[in-house]
Amino acid sequence: MSAPDLAGLTALVTGGASGIGLATARLLAARGARVACLDLEPDGLPDPLTGIRADVADDAGVREAVAEAARVLGGIDILVNNAGIGAQGTIEDNADDEWHRVFDVNVLGMVRVTRAALPHLRRSDSAAIVNTCSIAATAGLPDRVLYSATKGAVLALTRATAADLVHCGIRVNCVNPGTADxxxxxxxxxxxxxxxxxxxxxxxxxxxxxxVSADEVATAIAYLASPLSGSTTGIDLPVDGGMQGLRIRPRT
Structure with missing residues (x-):
């Protein structure tokens, strides 16, 4: 029987204490990785996951948390940027402060964590970054203007970062979940x-x-994180039940 595809690798998952983040952390661990989870409330994570408290909106705190994760894990091979918050409303419904707050978490949060993790990723022979984006980046959804704008930025961020890091041997991709349970x-x-x-x-x-289930999104993230997808970079992988690509007739 062959070894798990992530055996010997280390992974850092933000927003890893619940939902898609927790499902991803569990799956990466099941496939052989040592996993640390950054979260606002990291207590009570199941073994063998390591929880580290961090707010992705706080740059100094992020740098400390990423350094602690690298120390505990012995390096960072895989970064899953999953932490994020939601927002509802049309373009008229949210004040400037709310726009700044959601962008600060959903976009700049990924920037801060990636920036802090890059020195560790550059030392890896299997470096991969996977960002949690959304179907909202590629399809117009009602009452989701602010959230959609942040995820559109995440999609562009993913592709541009992939271009910058491809010659460093660091792959960068994202998943685009539909509405997840x-x-x-x-x-x-x-x-x-x-x-x-x-x-x-x-x-x-x-x-x-x-x-969409959290486990289905986690499986897509694990695929993109794995060395088995070593020629895949700069893509967005939909996990949306066909929402983006299919145009089906209504049931009668």
Whole structure:
């Protein structure tokens, strides 16, 4: 039996204490990697994951947390930039302060963590960065202007960073999940006037007729992080139940 594809590698996952981040951290560990999770609330992570408290909006804190992760893990081969926050509304609905806040986490958060991790990634023979983007970067979704703008920036950031780092042997890709069944979506549904109707509408929006699971997104991230995808860089991989690519007829 061959060794797991990530055996001997180390991985850092931001937003790794819940949702897509936790599913990804668990899967990377199951495939042989040593994994540290940066999160605002990292307590209670299952073994063998290592939790490190960090706010991606705080540059000094990020640098300290990444250095601690590299010390604990013995280096960083894989970086998964997953930490992010949501936002609702049209272009008229959010004040400037909210625009700055969401961009600070969703875009600059990835910049800060990547910047801090690069010295460690440059020493790796299997370096990979995977950013969690969104279907919102490539499809116009109603009432998601601010969130979509940040994810459009993440998509451009991914491609440009891939171009800058390709000659360093560092691959950079992103995943574009559709609406995923995560705690954030659960809280969003809880605030809806009719949670059941809202969930049905989200399910119907994706051609497969259901929300994407966190484990499905994690599997895509693990593929892009693995040395087995060593010729893949600068791409965005949809995990959206066909939402971006399919144009199907409504069921009658």
């Amino acid at each position: 995560t705690p954030w979506i659960g809280r969003l549904l809880d605030r809806a006037a009719d949670p059941a109707a809202e969930r049905a509408a989200l399910n119907a929006r994706q051609p497969m007729g259901r929300l």
